[in-house]
Amino acid sequence: MGMATLGTIALSQIKPVSAFAMSLEGEALFALEALPYDFKALEPHIDALTMEIHHDRHHKAYVDNLNKLCAKEGIQEKSLEVLLSKIGSYSAGVKNNAGGHYNHSLFWKMMKANGGGLPTGFVNDAVNASFGTFDQFKAKFIETSKGRFGSGWTWLVAKDGKLSIGSTANQENPLMDVCELKGTPILCLDVWEHAYYLKYQNKRADYIDAWFNTINWDTVSNQLKLAK
Ligand code: MN
Numbered sequence: 001m002g003m004a005t006l007g008t009i010a011l012s013q014i015k016p017v018s019a020f021a022m023s024l025e026g027e028a029l030f031a032l033e034a035l036p037y038d039f040k041a042l043e044p045h046i047d048a049l050t051m052e053i054h055h056d057r058h059h060k061a062y063v064d065n066l067n068k069l070c071a072k073e074g075i076q077e078k079s080l081e082v083l084l085s086k087i088g089s090y091s092a093g094v095k096n097n098a099g100g101h102y103n104h105s106l107f108w109k110m111m112k113a114n115g116g117g118l119p120t121g122f123v124n125d126a127v128n129a130s131f132g133t134f135d136q137f138k139a140k141f142i143e144t145s146k147g148r149f150g151s152g153w154t155w156l157v158a159k160d161g162k163l164s165i166g167s168t169a170n171q172e173n174p175l176m177d178v179c180e181l182k183g184t185p186i187l188c189l190d191v192w193e194h195a196y197y198l199k200y201q202n203k204r205a206d207y208i209d210a211w212f213n214t215i216n217w218d219t220v221s222n223q224l225k226l227a228k
Pocket of ligand 1: 054058104137190192194
């Protein structure tokens with residue numbers, strides 16, 4: 001007999017222990033949502049394989065690790081936003097993975113098939129009021145994204161009725177108490193190499209240019225409403 005058995009059941013038939021650590025209630029605190037579109041929806045700007053690996057492996061790992069660490073550290077806060085607002089009280093692992101979960105969940109919604117173009121209505125008004133023109137906004141967003149050394153994110157945030165652009169390292173975000181950049185996230189861009197390396201290799205600028213063709217301005221508009 002080639003395969004180890006447990007009674008008459010082959011080991012391969014036994015469900016593996018879940019990668020999720022369970023909270024005391026027996027449920028993982030946080031869950032990975034499905035992408036709101038197909039892996040190939042953002043082509044040719046962002047390729048299907050990058051989207052699949054990014055969502056199903058990178059994002060999933062942040063969720064799994066966050067659940068494990070919450071169980072280990074006795075964290076029962078179910079609101080990710082509340083957890084982020086006091087993240088300085090927790091371990092670096094919780095910070096990295098909670099940030100990774102929040103940032104990616106928002107990022108997927110920032111894109112859609114046949115996205116891009118120009119914002120309209122009050123989003124357009126807010127962009128013009130804060131940056132002069134859309135082109136000036138875009139140039140600043142691109143410059144900030146190119147300027148991030150190593151891994152991180154670019155953010156358009158709203159604070160005190162004004163929009164501004166900033167960058168965070170690793171998985172930090174503007175909802176964290178420990179983050180220098182503060183405000184309501186309006187738009188975000190992942191500039192980790194895993195977000196673009198398969199298709200664009202070291203050409204981050206080309207990825208950023210292409211990504212502008214995927215922006216879902218409806219999500220941007222909803223985020224801006226939240227800030228008001
Ligand atoms: Mn990422």
